Amino acid sequence: MRVLAAMSGGVDSAVAAARAAQAGHDVTGVHLALARNPQTYRTGARGCCTVEDARDARRAADVIGIPFYVWDMADQFHADVVDDFVAEYAAGRTPNPCLRCNEKIKFAAVLDRAVALGFDAVVTGHHARLGPDGLLRRSVDEAKDQSYVLAVLDRAQLDRAMFPLGDSTKAQVRIEAAERGLAVADKPDSHDICFIADGDTRGFLTERLGSAPGDVVDAATGAVVGSHDGAYGFTVGQRRGLGLGAPAPDGRPRYVLSITPVSNTVTVGPAEALDVSTVVGERPVWIGGPRPDGPVEAMLQVRAHGSVVPAVVEVGADGIRAELRRPLRAVAAGQAMVVYRPDPAGDVVLGSATITG
CATH class of the missing domain: 2.30.30.280 (Adenine nucleotide alpha hydrolases-like domains)
Structure with a gap:
C-alpha cells in the first residue's frame, strides 16, 4: 500500500513512519510547514511545528530510507486553526487547537491532497488504535492516549488512517527509536500551543481582539x-x-x-457551582457503529486527558446529549465531548460532538 507519513519532527511520528516502512508499505514522509513566518513560532523542543522540526523530520526520513517532502500548509492552518482559535475565544468558548488541526489539516487538507496524489492512507504518530474492525480505541498507554483528539474524524477519514503506535507505550517507542538510530529518540514531547511563541495566550488574544x-x-x-x-x-x-x-x-x-x-x-x-450533570454538544460525529435510536449507557470525556464518567447518551441529527451518572466540574463550551464504550480490548470511541452547554 502507498502511504503518506506525516512527520512532525518528533519521536512518535518518526517511529510510526519506520514501522509502516518495515511492514512493507511504500512510504513517503511529509512535514507540514504551518507558520507563515517560522520565526514567530516557538523554538526549542517544547512546542510543536518548531523551526527545528523540519530538519529533525528530514533526518529521520533519511535514516528510515524514505522520500521526504515539505508541504506548505500555512495559509490553511492559519484560516482553519489560528483564526478559529481566536474566533472561539471571542465567542466565549474554549477551543482545542490540536483537535481542530487533526480535523481540518491532517485528516482533511492533507488527506485530500494525499488521495489526489495516489496515496492510499495517511500514517501519523498518534497514540490510538485502529484495528481491522475499523473501531477507534484508546492506546494501550492510557497516559499518552490521543483517541480524544481523533474522535472528530469521520468514517471516511478513519478508513484512510493508520496509527501504528497504539499497541506500544511511549517508553517502548523511545527505546525503539534509539535502536533504529533515530536522533529524536530522546526529544521531549511537545507542549503548549505551537502558534503562540511565548506561551502567553491572553497576550496573543489581546493583540488580535484588542x-x-x-x-x-x-x-x-x-x-x-x-x-x-x-x-x-x-x-x-x-x-x-x-x-x-x-x-x-x-x-x-x-x-x-x-x-x-x-x-x-x-x-x-464557588467551586461547587462548576458541577454539571448534563452536557450537550452540536455537530455530532458517530463512528462506533450505527447511530443509536435510543439512550446508550456509555462513558464520557470532556477534555484531553480529563476525567471519564458514566453517562446516558442520546444522539440526534443535530447533537448529542449526555446525562451524567455523577457530576463533572468545569465543562467548557467549545471543547469536545467524546463518548466511549468500555471494552476489554480497549475503550471504543463511539462518537463526539462540540460542547455547547
Missing part, C-alpha cells in the same frame, strides 16, 4: 467584584488571574463560572 474592558460579577450577589480587559482572556474553571477587588464573603476561592461576550461579563463563584 482591549475590551468589562465587569467580573459574583454569581450569588450580582455584585461587581472586579474588572477585566477582555472576557476572551478567561475560561470556565479558571481560578488564578481573576483580578478580584474583594474576597468572597465566606473567604473561599472563586472560579470562572461563565463568560458572556454580549455583555462582556465574566461571572465567578
Whole structure:
C-alpha cells in the first residue's frame, strides 16, 4: 500500500513512519510547514511545528530510507486553526487547537491532497488504535492516549488512517527509536500551543481582539467584584488571574463560572457551582457503529486527558446529549465531548460532538 507519513519532527511520528516502512508499505514522509513566518513560532523542543522540526523530520526520513517532502500548509492552518482559535475565544468558548488541526489539516487538507496524489492512507504518530474492525480505541498507554483528539474524524477519514503506535507505550517507542538510530529518540514531547511563541495566550488574544474592558460579577450577589480587559482572556474553571477587588464573603476561592461576550461579563463563584450533570454538544460525529435510536449507557470525556464518567447518551441529527451518572466540574463550551464504550480490548470511541452547554 502507498502511504503518506506525516512527520512532525518528533519521536512518535518518526517511529510510526519506520514501522509502516518495515511492514512493507511504500512510504513517503511529509512535514507540514504551518507558520507563515517560522520565526514567530516557538523554538526549542517544547512546542510543536518548531523551526527545528523540519530538519529533525528530514533526518529521520533519511535514516528510515524514505522520500521526504515539505508541504506548505500555512495559509490553511492559519484560516482553519489560528483564526478559529481566536474566533472561539471571542465567542466565549474554549477551543482545542490540536483537535481542530487533526480535523481540518491532517485528516482533511492533507488527506485530500494525499488521495489526489495516489496515496492510499495517511500514517501519523498518534497514540490510538485502529484495528481491522475499523473501531477507534484508546492506546494501550492510557497516559499518552490521543483517541480524544481523533474522535472528530469521520468514517471516511478513519478508513484512510493508520496509527501504528497504539499497541506500544511511549517508553517502548523511545527505546525503539534509539535502536533504529533515530536522533529524536530522546526529544521531549511537545507542549503548549505551537502558534503562540511565548506561551502567553491572553497576550496573543489581546493583540488580535484588542482591549475590551468589562465587569467580573459574583454569581450569588450580582455584585461587581472586579474588572477585566477582555472576557476572551478567561475560561470556565479558571481560578488564578481573576483580578478580584474583594474576597468572597465566606473567604473561599472563586472560579470562572461563565463568560458572556454580549455583555462582556465574566461571572465567578464557588467551586461547587462548576458541577454539571448534563452536557450537550452540536455537530455530532458517530463512528462506533450505527447511530443509536435510543439512550446508550456509555462513558464520557470532556477534555484531553480529563476525567471519564458514566453517562446516558442520546444522539440526534443535530447533537448529542449526555446525562451524567455523577457530576463533572468545569465543562467548557467549545471543547469536545467524546463518548466511549468500555471494552476489554480497549475503550471504543463511539462518537463526539462540540460542547455547547
